[in-house]
Amino acid sequence: MDSVEKGAATSVSNPRGRPPKLQRNSRGGQGRGVEKPPHLAALILARGGSKGIPLKNIKHLAGVPLIGWVLRAALDSGAFQSVWVSTDHDEIENVAKQFGAQVHRRSSEVSKDSSTSLDAIIEFLNYHNEVDIVGNIQATSPCLHPTDLQKVAEMIREEGYDSVFSVVRRHQFRWSEIQKGVREVTEPLNLNPAKRPRRQDWDGELYENGSFYFAKRHLIEMGYLQGGKMAYYEMRAEHSVDIDVDIDWPIAEQRVLRYGYFGKEKLKEVKLLVCNIDGCLTNGHIYVSGDQKEIISYDVKDAIGISLLKKSGIEVRLISERSCSKQTLSSLKLDCKMEVSVSDKLAVVDEWRKEMGLCWKEVAYLGNEVSDEECLKRVGLSSAPADACSTAQKAVGYICKCNGGRGAIREFAEHIFLLMEKVNNSCQK
Helix, strand or coil: CCECCCCCCCCCCCCCCCCCCCCCCCCCCCCCCCCCCCCEEEEEECCCCCCCCCCHHHCEECCEEHHHHHHHHHHHHCCCCEEEEEECCHHHHHHHHHCCCEEEECCHHHCCCCCEHHHHHHHHHHCCCCCCEEEEECCCCCCCCHHHHHHHHHHHHCCCCCEEEEEEEECCCCECCCCCCCCCCCCECCCCHHHCCCHHHCCCEEEEEEEEEEEEHHHHHCCCCCCCCEEEEECCHHHCCCCCCCCHHHHHHHHHHHHCCCCCCCCCCCCEEEEEHHHHHECCCCEECCCCCEECCECHHHHHHHHHHHHCCCEEEEECCCCCCHHHHHCCCCCCEEECCCCCHHHHHHHHHHHHCCCHHHEEEECCCHHHHHHHHHCCEEEECCCCCHHHHHHCCEECCCCCCCCHHHHHHHHHHHHHHHHHHHHHC
């Protein structure tokens, strides 16, 4: 994560070789006629040279590139006139555009290990004279929700704050540090040990959690991200997740599956999973015996995944554009309805959906090929194995860690179960 520091504004060269635009005050600017609302831009800083985790900003977290979680929240909030990613890396640029963000190619001067967030934000403002307020959102905060951003935008626009930053409440007792080799005793910093409060009797303390820093242009030009008429925004503890090292990853993955934001449309309970045969159920390899019989292999974990789905009331059906041997597939004893030699997969899945009386949001699809793209885009839950083609991976909401025929179905099944738990919990509230 880029460090957040105060300091004097620095001048940088234009990354595209053009002279920088003149800066102006946030609501000033000569030649304006009718007063326009201030332009609030979301800006996610995502350089490619992360030291802790290589290309951390686009590493998949719960099947989605890390930066995708905050981009989804920012775009769906409707709070911003524009949403930007500042990066120096081609792969990060491609992911940002895939999610619908605009990209500012930052210069090498603000892409160093010693560069601060403020350096990169000032460079961005030098080339975007239209921007009055910057909402600097950290890519490493995957549990951010649109409602948080909407409320902060209102604080800036309606309540007149110059800067607003995110905090979280913690109930942690702090003690003074003792240097090695020094004979001292530690001292309490925020409690009286003789009267230790119970958690419910203590309000705790507010800590910056790094999720976002909103500031007006004139404040940033003075060299500050926090200042002027200043306020904090308290986030819910379960939404306060920050990823800096690998050890954070599995914890964050479980947290985002339970508390993350999955899009504008509410999740619905899945009733049907359709799975492509070649490359999803199998690894795509076909073996032919001496007597010309087709031999395929599959992972027992996937068979267990299918069984668990069916036991939970989810119908599982198989589909293939290839003329697979139904006899060979039947020998797997998966007890699933299947269609092979399918030229139009979307039409077949639509027919199955109507037959079961389902809406598209109640259908999940696991695919790996170009022929699966339309189905993946249409259904409520979509996934692709780790070794699926790029077209399929770009169309899905969840990319498996497992390859096709090597546990992808079981992994997607576990993902479905977690999301269905989320659906059920929301229905009970």
